[in-house]
Amino acid sequence: MTTESVTATESPAASTPQTPEPFAWPGFAVVRDLPKRPIHITLVFKNQRGVTVLDRQISITPQPTYPNGRNCSPGGHQAHLTVTGEGSLIPR
DSSP states (O other), X not given: OOOOOOOTTSOGGGSOOOOOOOOOOOXXXXXXXXXXXXXXXXXXXXXXXXXXEEEEEEEEOOEEEOTTOTTSOOOEEEOOEEXXXXXXEEEO
């Protein structure tokens, strides 16, 4: 992020407002023994009162991970999702 200060020849009203950088709340769930075949995921977010604010479903195929390099056996499978600001689920 860069910041700019107003110079003496510019008026503060003429400067362009900065837009905040998007913020991502990373999270994860450990699900043991994910297969390398399509799975159905339901993601539900609730607020502090317990009211559902997001309830979405998606099918995704977990991919193998190679923590010791591709020359070794897979260490398991992982599925990655992104939740957009509009509430859509996108597989990554």
